[in-house]
Amino acid sequence: MEFLNYFDNVFTVYHIALLVGGTFAGIILGALPGLSPTMSVALLIPFTFHMKPESGLILLGAMYTATVAGGAISAILVNVPGAPANIATALDGHKMAQNGKAKNALHYCFISSFVGGIFGVFILIFFTPPLAALSLKFMSTEMFWVAILGITIIATLDSKSVIKGLLSGLFGLMLATIGEHPTNAVERFVFTDHLESGVHIVVGLIGLFAMPQVWNLLENFYAKKNRVFSATGDATLIQSFKLVFSKLKALSIGSIIGSIIGIIPGAGGQIAGIVAYDQSKKVSSNRENYGKGEPEAIIAAESANNSMVGPSLIPLLTLSIPGSPTAAVLLGGLLIHGIFPGHDIFTKNPEVIWTFIDSLIIAQILMLIIGLFLSRHSKWIMKVPDNYMAVGILLLAVFGTYSIQNNYSDVLIMFTLGTLMYFGSKAGFSPVPVVLGLILGTMTEEKFLLGNLIGNAKGSSFQHFTSGTINIVLISLCIASIVYGVYSSRKSKKIKA
Amino acid sequence: MKIINITKVALLAVASMMLLPAQADYPEKPIGVMVAYGPGGATDFQARIATLASGKEALIGQPIYILNKPGAGGRTGWNWFAGEASQDGYMLGAYNVPHFIAQSIVFDTKYNINNLEPLGNWGADPAVLIVGKDSPFNTVGELLAHAEANPGAVTISGAGKFVGHHIAFLQFAKASGANLTYIPASGGVDALRMVKAGETVAGFNNLSDSARSAADLKILAVADLTRHAYLPDVPTLMESGVDVDDSSVNFRGLMVPSGTPQDVVDYLASKVPAMFNDKKTQGKMKSTNSPSRVMSRDEVITMWNERQAYLTELLAGLK
Numbered sequence: 001m002e003f004l005n006y007f008d009n010v011f012t013v014y015h016i017a018l019l020v021g022g023t024f025a026g027i028i029l030g031a032l033p034g035l036s037p038t039m040s041v042a043l044l045i046p047f048t049f050h051m052k053p054e055s056g057l058i059l060l061g062a063m064y065t066a067t068v069a070g071g072a073i074s075a076i077l078v079n080v081p082g083a084p085a086n087i088a089t090a091l092d093g094h095k096m097a098q099n100g101k102a103k104n105a106l107h108y109c110f111i112s113s114f115v116g117g118i119f120g121v122f123i124l125i126f127f128t129p130p131l132a133a134l135s136l137k138f139m140s141t142e143m144f145w146v147a148i149l150g151i152t153i154i155a156t157l158d159s160k161s162v163i164k165g166l167l168s169g170l171f172g173l174m175l176a177t178i179g180e181h182p183t184n185a186v187e188r189f190v191f192t193d194h195l196e197s198g199v200h201i202v203v204g205l206i207g208l209f210a211m212p213q214v215w216n217l218l219e220n221f222y223a224k225k226n227r228v229f230s231a232t233g234d235a236t237l238i239q240s241f242k243l244v245f246s247k248l249k250a251l252s253i254g255s256i257i258g259s260i261i262g263i264i265p266g267a268g269g270q271i272a273g274i275v276a277y278d279q280s281k282k283v284s285s286n287r288e289n290y291g292k293g294e295p296e297a298i299i300a301a302e303s304a305n306n307s308m309v310g311p312s313l314i315p316l317l318t319l320s321i322p323g324s325p326t327a328a329v330l331l332g333g334l335l336i337h338g339i340f341p342g343h344d345i346f347t348k349n350p351e352v353i354w355t356f357i358d359s360l361i362i363a364q365i366l367m368l369i370i371g372l373f374l375s376r377h378s379k380w381i382m383k384v385p386d387n388y389m390a391v392g393i394l395l396l397a398v399f400g401t402y403s404i405q406n407n408y409s410d411v412l413i414m415f416t417l418g419t420l421m422y423f424g425s426k427a428g429f430s431p432v433p434v435v436l437g438l439i440l441g442t443m444t445e446e447k448f449l450l451g452n453l454i455g456n457a458k459g460s461s462f463q464h465f466t467s468g469t470i471n472i473v474l475i476s477l478c479i480a481s482i483v484y485g486v487y488s489s490r491k492s493k494k495i496k497a
Numbered sequence: 498m499k500i501i502n503i504t505k506v507a508l509l510a511v512a513s514m515m516l517l518p519a520q521a522d523y524p525e526k527p528i529g530v531m532v533a534y535g536p537g538g539a540t541d542f543q544a545r546i547a548t549l550a551s552g553k554e555a556l557i558g559q560p561i562y563i564l565n566k567p568g569a570g571g572r573t574g575w576n577w578f579a580g581e582a583s584q585d586g587y588m589l590g591a592y593n594v595p596h597f598i599a600q601s602i603v604f605d606t607k608y609n610i611n612n613l614e615p616l617g618n619w620g621a622d623p624a625v626l627i628v629g630k631d632s633p634f635n636t637v638g639e640l641l642a643h644a645e646a647n648p649g650a651v652t653i654s655g656a657g658k659f660v661g662h663h664i665a666f667l668q669f670a671k672a673s674g675a676n677l678t679y680i681p682a683s684g685g686v687d688a689l690r691m692v693k694a695g696e697t698v699a700g701f702n703n704l705s706d707s708a709r710s711a712a713d714l715k716i717l718a719v720a721d722l723t724r725h726a727y728l729p730d731v732p733t734l735m736e737s738g739v740d741v742d743d744s745s746v747n748f749r750g751l752m753v754p755s756g757t758p759q760d761v762v763d764y765l766a767s768k769v770p771a772m773f774n775d776k777k778t779q780g781k782m783k784s785t786n787s788p789s790r791v792m793s794r795d796e797v798i799t800m801w802n803e804r805q806a807y808l809t810e811l812l813a814g815l816k
Contacts, residue, residue, distance in 0.1 A: 137694070140696060187569070200568075329537035331686065342713075
């Protein structure tokens with residue numbers, strides 16, 4: 001219970017001010033497309049340069065925690081996920097907002113983020129040594145199968161038909177192959193210099209979600225179909241808490257899946273959110289309502305992407321292996337302050353590390369309070385007329401896209417993808433499988449090529465990919481996921497017929 | 498006659514006014530440094546530390562800000578720097594040798610050592626040969642003996658293709674004559690993970706990062722001409738009987754694109770090494786485990802030319 005001894009370091013006026021400021025700014029930044037958790041933490045690191053190590057880390061930790069939750073606000077209110085981790089939240093969250101229940105959706109989102117987040121930090125506090133050892137067991141082949149598991153659910157996520165889902169997923173996978181080949185550094189499909197660095201995941205995310213939304217809003221505006229929101233929800237805080245805690249199944253599936261994915265090197269919230277969404281859908285008694293504004297879906301996705309935060313620090317702190325893209329940036333933040341990850345980090349720098357972990361708990365609480373407070377004002381955003389909203393999203397999308405790599409080409413890619421997606425959505429295609437194809441395609445290809453090189457050196461690549469307990473478990477999950485997908489789509493066809 | 502003279506004088510005066518002040522007053526606004534890698538990485542945070550003291554009057558006299566342009570292993574940023582960056586001394590770039598030189602040899606890039614002007618070098622991070630802590634190998638000799646008995650089975654990870662680690666691997670494979678397999682991970686951190694997890698048999702990685710992780714690794718040798726102060730007990734590859742020099746050492750420093758006025762280049766070249774040598778900067782380099790090596794513009798020019806000649810030969814068969 002050593003962590004209890006360092007709370008008084010957190011409760012200084014300076015540190016609490018940093019926490020409140022960092023959490024508030026994090027929620028707002030997280031809600032802006034482009035300023036993903038990774039980007040926000042990266043931008044903040046130079047600001048911590050002149051701070052004491054524990055103060056710098058407290059600010060970075062608060063930012064990490066809050067941006068992950070903040071990304072859900074724009075996902076729910078305007079159907080533009082703030083970060084790849086919030087894609088699954090947009091599916092049902094925005095439907096709820098359209099049904100006049102934006103405030104309820106935001107309540108569920110922040111309460112489940114809080115539960116998941118606290119769960120994750122406690123995993124970090126109590127299970128670091130065994131989980132660090134487990135995280136080392138996830139190698140290229142295991143990560144390849146995790147990515148394949150993600151791919152098995154692409155087709156059934158938010159698509160009118162399986163064929164359309166598969167086609168859009170395939171399009172995403174193809175986008176992922178543009179740019180540098182992962183292992184021999186040769187350029188592929190780079191017929192213009194603008195494609196030199198490939199399609200960045202967040203650029204794809206903004207283009208595919210934000211741009212169609214801009215065109216749709218303008219279309220509505222000129223067709224004089226201005227949407228009128230009579231309500232943004234009537235839930236009281238107590239009702240919302242009661243509802244979230246009555247969905248224990250979704251809450252625990254989200255928290256556990258998020259924690260497991262957190263310790264897998266490099267996977268992160270973008271995968272945690274969709275896998276938790278999909279798993280909770282499979283076991284839910286309300287599965288017919290998924291995609292139509294089901295609170296359970298939001299609860300599973302948001303508890304997962306926040307419970308990922310704590311465990312993603314386990315391999316980072318003990319092995320200097322980041323558990324998520326944001327943790328990778330945080331590594332730079334640790335090194336700048338002369339905190340070197342290692343098994344002895346808790347004995348060598350107890351002051352700094354325990355203060356940091358304790359501050360993560362406080363950051364979760366502040367995130368809940370500030371988030372719930374902001375939810376009350378969601379009607380301000382919902383009441384913005386379509387034309388203003390379109391211009392606002394457009395400005396943020398351009399600004400957010402450019403700021404990722406300070407690259408004008410990214411803005412062009414974002415516009416192109418967005419316009420294609422607008423016409424695609426008219427034909428019944430969804431952006432969700434495309435973005436997932438882009439995210440998972442990059443991971444699948446890289447891990448396959450690396451695993452294949454290593455497997456061939458060992459004698460048999462096939463054997464390399466199919467041996468080992470974790471590999472076998474993951475392959476079984478992939479098969480189960482495909483079988484279940486086929487079975488359930490047949491069943492729903494029969495019902496319709 | 499008179500009129501013509503007056504016009505001539507006026508024209509000359511205008512011309513000289515346009516030319517001179519721009520350089521005489523340099524620098525009169527903050528200066529950017531383009532980093533071809535993302536924020537939070539080693540090159541990024543070292544660039545921020547190395548330029549901390551730029552605001553001092555005796556040094557550059559203007560603050561420096563960092564502009565990250567990551568992508569395609571650094572190619573996106575450097576292509577932009579050589580092709581589009583302003584040539585007025587207000588946009589500097591951070592270089593990584595041997596990375597950018599190797600890329601300019603292998604790929605069709607807009608940059609090469611002939612269109613970039615170095616200003617000074619701040620750091621040098623040698624590659625080290627590492628194995629996991631549970632590995633049966635304790636010396637370079639044992640690793641090579643295993644490679645001899647099992648051709649191709651010894652996998653060695655590094656941070657991608659045509660970076661320092663890859664150059665070290667190519668030199669090591671060539672000098673030892675062993676049949677080894679290079680595993681190009683998606684970055685130094687993932688390459689290090691592969692060695693710690695036992696996924697690859699060995700790896701070449703940054704001395705600074707490996708020295709920090711000494712509890713999870715065995716460091717067999719340093720790919721440099723001399724032993725390193727951080728690891729006094731670890732031999733060089735040459736001492737271990739493999740003829741590998743310091744061509745893979747990751748040098749980091751600042752440069753400007755060719756076309757920058759010569760007196761701006763001279764001004765920066767006289768100030769930049771002093772900025773790197775600032776006491777607070779050096780303290781920060783040390784506390785973050787970043788190996789410092791300050792070199793002047795002339796020393797860097799020599800080093801670039803040596804690398805260019807050597808890498809052209811080493812990479813000849815790999816285009």
